[in-house]
Amino acid sequence: MPSSKLFDGQELLSQECQDFISSLPKEKSITLQPLYQYQGFWHNDRCLLALISTQKHFEAQDSDVFVVSNPKCGTTWLKSLTFALLYRKQHPVTAQNHPLLSSNAHDLVPYIDMNLFYDNKIPDMESFPSPRLLATHMPYVSLPDSIKNSSKCKLVYVSRDPKDAFVSLWHHGCNAGLHDLNSSMEEAFEDYCKGISFYGPIWDHVLQYWNQSLLNPQTTLFLKYEDMKAHPALHLRRLADFLGCPFSAEEEESGVVDQILNLCSFDHLIGLQVNKTGVSKWGVDNNVFFRRGQVGDAKNYLSEEMIKKIDGITRDRFSGSGLLS
Secondary structure, X not given: OOOHHHHOOOOOOOHHXXXXXXXXXXXXOOEOOXXXXXXXXXXXXXXXXXXXXHHHHOOOOOOOEEEEEOOOOOHHHHHHHHHXXXXXXXXXXXXXXXXXXXXXXHHHOOEHXXXXXXXXXXXXXXXXXXXXXXXXXXXXXXXXXXXXXXXXXXXXXXXXXXHHHHHHHHHHHHHOOOEOOOOOHHHHXXXXXXXXXXXXXXXXXXXXXXXXXXXXXXOEEEEEHHHHHHOHHHHHHHHHHHOOXXXXXXXXXXXXXXXXXXXXXXXXXXXXXHHHHOEOOOOOEHHHHOOOOOOOHHHHOOOHHHHXXXXXXXXXXXXXXXXXX
């Protein structure tokens, strides 16, 4: 790991940083930038530097809440639900000026690495209101020590069927201009199955947080996107209980659960002007975060052979973990 002085405001890609990155396993993949393997997972150079800076500088607070996922696994929806739930006292769900009506969820719940510590920034984390609601795609192994070892902060993880996650990631990369225009979905699929994708392998990513949820259920909640889609109210109540802000009898009676689900529904969010034409604080068009949000969409894009292959990998990797039950 490069020395800490490289992340104290000096130029982003100093020679030592470049030397460190160049020493890591490297794959070209179908992205416009090569991916580098660090602590078992793949990142482009700028995201990797942000991750390492986060590891060095971020100090967790006991009240912190993190929304965590592998890319394109329901992150936008979970961010929206968690924001509406956690801050419902400050921002009544039916308020005409609710932040989710005028701001994208990724602005309201920033990624600690890809947003706050990106491009060598060292943010003032003390200025955030408590509880701080943040997000990350980092694998568990790469989380700052203060999150893993010395705080009572809470991690809310959402997983998704890898084949649906792949299809969503492919379309996101196309829409956001992240892919080599000469590459094909088939090439991307082969890389994905090898684990060579942003924050991949997805199977290792999921297993790390699944195992953590079994070891420490009081600090890690593991959700499945498919279960959330099938029974959203049930899992919203689970989330509320986990975060220590359960719905009161009065809230249940007045329909707050359904109000949050309606506010954060895919159809409602995608129809908001801010998500149709807006641009995030980080310079990304908000509409690229929304596509279809469906369970089983992979069957519309992948051949039977491709589905058989990735499902086989999932069965093999998750066998014996309890995830397949």
